[in-house]
Amino acid sequence: MSKVALRYLIECRGECEYLDYKEELHLQNDHNKADFARDVLAMKNVGGGYLVVGVRDKTWDPVGLKNPFTHDSKQLRDVVRKASGLDLAIDVVTHNIFINDIYKDFALIHIRGSSKTSKLRNNPSICKGGFRQNEHWGIKDGEIYFRRNDETVRISSSELQNLILELIEQEDKSEIEQQKSEPSPFMIEDGLYRILPTEYENFVERADLQENLKSLIEGDARIWIINVYGPGGVGKSTLVSWLANHYYNTRFDDKVFDGILHLSAKDTQLTDRGIKQLRPTLYSLDNLIDNLLFLFDCADLVNEPLDSRKDLVQAFLSEYKLLLILDNMETVKDGRIMQFVSSLPPSNKSKVLLTSRLRTSGWEKPLQVSELSSAEVKKFLRIKIKEKKLSLPENEDTINKIFKFSGGLPLAIEWMVGQFALTGNLNDVLNQVPSQDSPLLDFSFNSSWKVLSKLAQKALAVLSIFDDAPTMHLWSIALELPLEKVEEAAAQLIEATFISEKTDKKTNEKTYHALPITKVFASNKLKEMPEAELTATIAYKRYLQQMELVAAEMQPFSHLFENFGVTRDTEKQAIILARRATSRAAEFDDNGAEHLFKDALDTDPRSTYVLVQYGLFKKSLGQIGEAIKLFEKAVSYVNKSSGFYVYYNFSQVYDKVKDYRLVEFYLEKALEYHNDYLIARHQLGVVKSRLGKYDESIKIFDDLIKIELTRIPGPTDTLAYAYKSKVMTLLICKKHEEAEFIRKEAINRMKEWPRFEQKIIEIQNL
Incomplete structure (x- = not known):
């Protein structure tokens, strides 16, 4: 069904x-x-x-x-x-x-x-x-x-x-x-072994992949499903076919399994003459159960109710160690198959090996099959040329061209070699790859394309406009969509193996990559979306022009970048946008400021400067909850250069709501990075006084007074603030005589500097 x-x-x-x-x-x-x-x-x-x-x-x-x-x-x-x-x-x-x-x-x-x-x-x-x-x-x-x-x-x-x-x-x-x-589809029919024919004459060793797959198959018995996934034509079927034959050929030396059932849902095959229709050996749960019954010589039971057949098959899989290979699972639309294999009882001794262009979302063990490296392409090409007895040159230029156009997909290379055997002209073959009616692109990508959502299809098509792998921010600009929507599309494309996500170890920045052959397919699809192609190209070019203007503005902010240890271009651009937002806020243009702050965060979501400035803007609007969320994000990206700036401003947010315990906590954190910032030390003394920690508070004021009295050429206003706060703290804890003594000391000391005339009057009035 x-x-x-x-x-x-x-x-x-x-x-x-x-x-x-x-x-x-x-x-x-x-x-x-x-x-x-x-x-x-x-x-x-x-x-x-x-x-x-x-x-x-x-x-x-x-x-x-x-x-x-x-x-x-x-x-x-x-x-x-x-x-x-x-x-x-x-x-x-x-x-x-x-x-x-x-x-x-x-x-x-x-x-x-x-x-x-x-x-x-x-x-x-x-x-x-x-x-x-x-x-x-x-x-x-x-x-x-x-x-x-x-x-x-x-x-x-x-x-x-x-x-x-x-x-x-x-x-x-x-x-x-x-x-x-209709002869039997199996190449090997021997006891409990049913193995399909191999699709290759010579197997190109990929030792790491082969060993990883064997380790997963022979590993933890509690995890019996292994998902081998990767793009179409990358060699998944070849890999599992090799494994089936390996276990069959070593069954007498090292018997890992009692039997193997190898089925494939593949219904098309790419040949030199185009795409050929195949008859799959796997297409439904009923078909899978019946194949297992045939394997165990129970063909007379195939007409029993499905539940009875399932129970019997589960008993066989618990009694025998069977390797069940289900190839090309992305072609099967009967969800009951996955439900059946994932719900096998704890007594199950068998292993289920799936291949798919999609990475399944269950708890089974995944193994990704990636494209061939340049060296592996060279080796694979040499084998195929020898098989077909061709005069295709094996120089570096030819290998590089084939590597570029094939994206390292073995199937694509084999198709190119087959086309060369027919035409004798490599350039003609390479030019066929990107054409709209290319059977290679159709076979490798169309089936996966059809199951994507409209959003994911558009996102993949637009990806082809970028010369280099874009960030999520650039991608969302071209699509003119919110980040969360583009992230949703990217997750689908990663699962369908159209793209991969890579993280820069130094900057922690994520970029989204597609094989050259995938980008060719995406470009063809974009041509079928003229409106999307136009709007994406305009949006991206407009952004690049804006960034050019921002780059021209960077020089005046070089000191700011240096102070905060900013090296990423995206963060520099984000900081400039945040400065623009701050100017808009000063002009009471809150909507404009909000828009620019969001642009700044989209440009670099990890910029502590942007997060703090945005948080302070939210504080000014009375949106304390939003401000705290932004500061908490900033804290997660703190480094030596930004620590004081983040924690000090965070303390000011909590001061706004008079949460003095957290004001104290964040001021102390800030001073770990910049202990000679005397204003912050004075604020810490004041907040400790408010919390009733009078001795700690007075010690801070005494340290500040000592620093200011020894300052050359003379003290700053901090001296007056420290004296004033010390007197007030002594009055609060009812030490009136000591407070009067300090008040007189402050007046006498400050008379040495005429600039403190007004400050002396304030202390006299305490």
Whole structure:
């Protein structure tokens, strides 16, 4: 009941005993319920079949569902039970598939019936009880329904026997013809080993990957699923095929597994002549379970209920150490397969090896297969040239060209070599790669492209406008989207192996990379989005021009960059934008300031200067909670150059709300970086006084007075502030005599400097 099965049934474009199309299915009234029950009973009596809803009858156009399909399997069974008195096995799924250039919804209904014709002959389904028997469209007790070609008909029991015999003869003939024309897909059929043919003549050793895969397979028994993932054509199938043959060839020397079942969902193959259709050996859960039953010589049980078959297979996987290889899982749309393998019981002894273009999100062990290195390309190319006996030059220039155009994908290299064998002209071959109708690009990327969201498709297409790997900020500017939306798209593209995320060890800056061949595919897709291409290019160029202007403004701020140890160009640009924002705020243009601060943070989200300035702006607006969040981010990026600046200003935020304990904490943190900043030391003395820590407070003021009295050429205003604060602290703790003594001492000392005349009056008035 997978999407593969649905596509196959739609493409049949013709009805028969086992297949019926319906444009719509309405079960609101009894008349429609009776019609549906008749069709189901008829299909059951020919051994089962399918109803596809969303396909126009007679013309067979796949129009899709007009409205959501609201009936589940139980509801359909209830309808048939009510109308016929029979309990029949009916299942329904809905699928959204890309067909005729758009996505459409269809419902796929499966009526199960014994495929054993002897059982059909002995056990026809006969209506019980009747339903609306007085109506000409009703169902009468004892009626038998059958499919004759593409019609549902009512028949007698004698007619049933003749029709079944006719059907048996057709099926037997069909089975004989199929056995003649379809040999076993397996290259190795030996005991419990079923291994598909290899897709290579010579295997290029990738020792690290091979050893890593073996370690994962033979490692922790509690983790039985290994996900080998990477872009299309990177060599995942080749790697697991090598592993299957390795374990088979060493089964007598070092028996790791009791058996191997190797299945592939691959339905297309890239050849020298284009893309070839294949018949997959894996397409649904039922198919997987049946293959396992065949492996253990239980073919006679394939007609049992699915739950019974699953239980039996789980017992086999718990009894035997089996390696189950499921290749090209991105092609399979039956989610029940993953549900089955991930829910194997604790007694399970087997391992499940998946390959996919997508990294699955479960807890299984992942192994990424990356593109070939330049050295590996050279080795791989030499092997392929020798295999095909070609005169392709093996010089550095040729290797570099093939490496660039192939992106290091083995499949792409093999295709190029095959095309060279046909044309004899390497330049013509290289020019075919980026063309809109390139079979290589179609095969490698289109299937993964189709499952991306519209947002992710646009993000990948726009990525092709950048010469160098962009940051998230640059990417969001070109897309004209918020960062969180672009991050959502990037996560999809990373999972689908279109791009990779890399972090600079020095700057901790993240950039987003795609292989050259991927960017060619993306560029082709962007050409199909003329509006997106225009707006992205304009937005990016406008940003570059703005940054050129910012760069011209950098010189006046060189001292600021030096003080804060700023080396990243993005942070320099962000600081200038923050300075502009501060100017806007001073002009009471709060909206303009907010916009510039956000631009600054988008340019460099880790700039402590920007975070602090933005936090102070929020403080000025009374948005203390927002200010604190910004300062907490700044604290996470503190370094030797910015520590005092961050912690001191953080203390001022808490001073605004009179949280003196945190003011004290952050002032002390600030002074760890810049202890000679006397204003901060004075503020710390004041806040300790407010917290009742009078002795600590007075000691701070005494230290400040001592420093100021020894200063050359003379003290600053800090002397007056320290004396004043000391007197006030002594008065608060009721040491009046000592306070009076210090007051007089302050007045006498400060008289030595005429500039303190006004400050002396303030102290006299205490």
